[in-house]
Each structure stands twice: as structure tokens, then as C-alpha cells.
Amino acid sequence: MALTGNWSYPTSIRFGAGRISELAEACIAAGIEKPLLITDKGLASMDITAQALDVLDGAGMGRAIFSEVDPNPNETNVEAGLKVYREGGYDGVVAFGGGSGLDLAKTVAFMAGQSRPLWDFEDIGDWWTRADPAGIAPIVAVPTTAGTGSEVGRAGVITNSETHEKKIIFHPKMLPAVVICDPELTVGMPKGITAGTGLDAFAHCVEAFSSPHYHPMSQGIALEGMRLVKDYLPRAYNDGTDIEARAQMMSAAAMGATAFQKGLGAIHALSHPIGAWHHTHHGTTNAVCMPAVLQFNKDVIAERFDMAAAYLGIKGGFVGFCDYVNGLNDALGVPKSLTELGVKDPDIETLTEAALKDPSVGGNPVEMTYENTKALLESLV
Numbered sequence: 001m002a003l004t005g006n007w008s009y010p011t012s013i014r015f016g017a018g019r020i021s022e023l024a025e026a027c028i029a030a031g032i033e034k035p036l037l038i039t040d041k042g043l044a045s046m047d048i049t050a051q052a053l054d055v056l057d058g059a060g061m062g063r064a065i066f067s068e069v070d071p072n073p074n075e076t077n078v079e080a081g082l083k084v085y086r087e088g089g090y091d092g093v094v095a096f097g098g099g100s101g102l103d104l105a106k107t108v109a110f111m112a113g114q115s116r117p118l119w120d121f122e123d124i125g126d127w128w129t130r131a132d133p134a135g136i137a138p139i140v141a142v143p144t145t146a147g148t149g150s151e152v153g154r155a156g157v158i159t160n161s162e163t164h165e166k167k168i169i170f171h172p173k174m175l176p177a178v179v180i181c182d183p184e185l186t187v188g189m190p191k192g193i194t195a196g197t198g199l200d201a202f203a204h205c206v207e208a209f210s211s212p213h214y215h216p217m218s219q220g221i222a223l224e225g226m227r228l229v230k231d232y233l234p235r236a237y238n239d240g241t242d243i244e245a246r247a248q249m250m251s252a253a254a255m256g257a258t259a260f261q262k263g264l265g266a267i268h269a270l271s272h273p274i275g276a277w278h279h280t281h282h283g284t285t286n287a288v289c290m291p292a293v294l295q296f297n298k299d300v301i302a303e304r305f306d307m308a309a310a311y312l313g314i315k316g317g318f319v320g321f322c323d324y325v326n327g328l329n330d331a332l333g334v335p336k337s338l339t340e341l342g343v344k345d346p347d348i349e350t351l352t353e354a355a356l357k358d359p360s361v362g363g364n365p366v367e368m369t370y371e372n373t374k375a376l377l378e379s380l381v
Contacts, residue, residue, distance in 0.1 A: 037052065091137065278338075
């Protein structure tokens with residue numbers, strides 16, 4: 001059965017192998033005539049990026065590209081992108097890449113017509129209402145990894161390079177108008193990136209499922225997202241050309257980001273500052289943190305994961321699920337500690353304080369305090 005479809009939840013998604021050929025049509029549907037394609041440094045010279053630019057160029061839309069995007073994009077990258085966007089007279093953005101490229105591109109589009117500084121729009125209270133909606137450029141998103149799900153998100157994660165804090169910039173209109181999910185674009189991902197991004201999608205589903213907030217639609221999506229990762233991530237990891245596995249993982253990534261409208265938790269609260277200070281891969285950091293966080297939340301989430309385990313075909317309820325997570329990490333070559341991940345001499349106090357400031361804290365089922373968060377971090381070293 002062909003894995004293809006046209007979806008409108010949470011936005012218009014053109015899903016299926018080869019659909020990058022529809023990029024120019026997607027731009028027209030979004031109201032874009034002169035797009036700036038924004039991606040990261042690593043993707044800029046790759047064949048899949050040239051393929052996307054060829055499609056745009058063939059439709060008379062040019063082949064403008066901005067790629068000065070760091071692995072953890074910061075405000076300097078945003079300013080550089082804005083300069084290119086404004087001076088070039090572009091009328092929309094093609095966000096192309098993994099989470100870093102997508103987040104940076106969405107933030108540039110958001111800031112294109114704003115007069116206030118970037119940090120005025122951090123995801124705090126109703127700060128998003130400070131923005132001029134008319135100043136937000138339209139976005140077409142094209143993910144090239146299967147992890148963050150940023151293509152269906154309403155925010156961008158930008159690192160403040162001065163404070164080493166990851167800030168979430170949020171506005172409802174940062175949701176891309178059209179998404180192209182073409183699993184063929186992910187075929188060339190190295191094993192390590194396949195694992196890290198796939199486990200990021202898994203973490204999104206696990207944390208959304210764990211969150212105490214009420215959102216039954218997200219709860220259902222999180223559960224099925226976990227199943228897709230369980231069934232297809234090992235296949236994608238072992239055979240990068242398995243297009244069915246690549247497609248199902250691309251679905252799981254979008255599902256994870258849709259599900260975490262219900263909330264994230266301690267996994268992300270920890271991994272955001274760890275990544276900001278030590279420049280670790282976000283999804284892999286999530287995977288390192290997950291086993292300890294599952295135990296941290298055990299008393300509150302065990303019963304619901306008993307049910308999840310049954311659905312996933314995992315014996316032993318919550319304990320069996322935890323054993324499965326440990327086994328999956330091992331099979332995918334995930335480090336067992338922050339030290340193995342390459343984190344040297346972490347400042348536990350600074351990381352603890354930063355974790356407690358992270359917006360994800362509010363979605364954790366167990367209240368995070370200075371004492372228990374510090375102990376959790378120490379257990380990960």
C-alpha cells in the first residue's frame with residue numbers, strides 16, 4: 001500500500017515519496033512568489049538541496065539560499081538571515097532541513113516585519129501578542145530529518161548566545177502554511193542522525209503521553225507515534241534505503257510535535273540547557289535522559305504506561321516499557337551517560353537552574369524542584 005495522503009491536521013501536509021517536485025506549487029499555495037530557502041550549513045551543498053532549488057528555479061522563483069545556521073541556531077543567525085531576507089526583497093521562506101534549519105527559517109519569517117527585538121517574543125504568557133501578525137512572512141516547510149516535527153510546530157527554539165539559554169519563540173502564525181514530507185529526502189541520513197532524530201520523535205510522544213494536561217487527541221497521537229517509532233526506527237537505522245520505514249518515521253516526527261501541544265517535561269527541560277551549554281545533539285541528549293526521567297516520574301505515570309505497553313506489544317507493563325527503552329538505546333548506539341555523550345565537567349548548579357526556567361517544566365507529571373532536579377542531573381553524569 002502506498003504511503004501517501006493530503007492532510008490538514010494541524011496544517012496542510014503533502015506527504016509521500018517524490019513530492020519535493022511540488023515545492024513550487026506549495027509556494028504558490030502559500031502566497032509566495034519569491035522565496036528564500038533557508039537551511040543549515042551541512043545541507044547547503046547536498047544534492048537534495050540542489051534538487052529543491054532546481055524545482056524553484058524551474059518555476060521562475062529563483063534559487064536564493066541562506067545557510068548560515070548553526071547546529072543550535074542563535075540570535076546572530078537570525079539577524080544574518082533577516083538581513084538577507086529584507087535586502088533581497090523576498091516574500092516568503094522555504095524552511096528546509098532538520099530542526100535547526102526549520103526553527104531558524106520559521107523565526108526569520110516571523111521576524112521579517114517586526115520592529116521589536118527577538119527576545120520580546122519568548123514563549124512567556126501572552127508575549128506572542130506583541131507581534132504584528134501582518135509582518136509574519138508565509139512559510140513552506142520541508143523536513144529532511146524525521147525527529148523534531150518543527151514543520152508542524154508554532155515555535156522556534158533559538159539559543160541566546162550570551163546566556164547559553166534556549167529560548168522558545170512562539171506565535172500561532174509561525175505554523176507553516178504548507179508542509180512537504182518527502183521521505184526520499186531522509187534516505188541519506190547517517191545512522192547516528194537517524195537514531196538521534198528518531199529518538200527525539202519518541203521523546204516527544206513519551207513526554208506528551210506522560211503530561212498531566214488534558215488533551216485526549218494529543219494523547220492518542222502520542223500513543224500511535226510511539227508505536228511507529230518502535231516498529232520502524234530500527235528498520236530505518238539498519239537500512240537507510242527502507243523507504244517505508246523512512247516514511248513511517250517522518251509521520252512519527254510530525255505526530256510527536258502535534259502531540260506535545262499537550263506538554264513536554266523533564267527530558268526536554270534537562271536537554272535544552274545541556275545542549276545550549278555543551279552543544280550536544282538534541283535528540284540524542286533526550287535519549288540519554290529518558291531512562292532516568294521515566295524512573296523520576298514512575299509513581300505518577302506507571303499505570304498509564306502499563307496500558308501503553310499493552311498497546312505497543314511490550315510485556316511487563318511500565319517496567320517492561322523501561323526495559324524496552326534501555327534496549328532500544330543500546331541497539332541504536334546511544335551513550336549511557338552525559339560523560340559518554342561528551343559532556344565534560346558540567347556545572348550542575350547552572351544546569352539545574354536553567355532546567356527549572358525551561359517552559360517544559362510545567363508539563364512534567366512530577367513537580368520539579370531544585371533538589372530533585374539537581375539529583376536527576378547528577379544521576380545522568
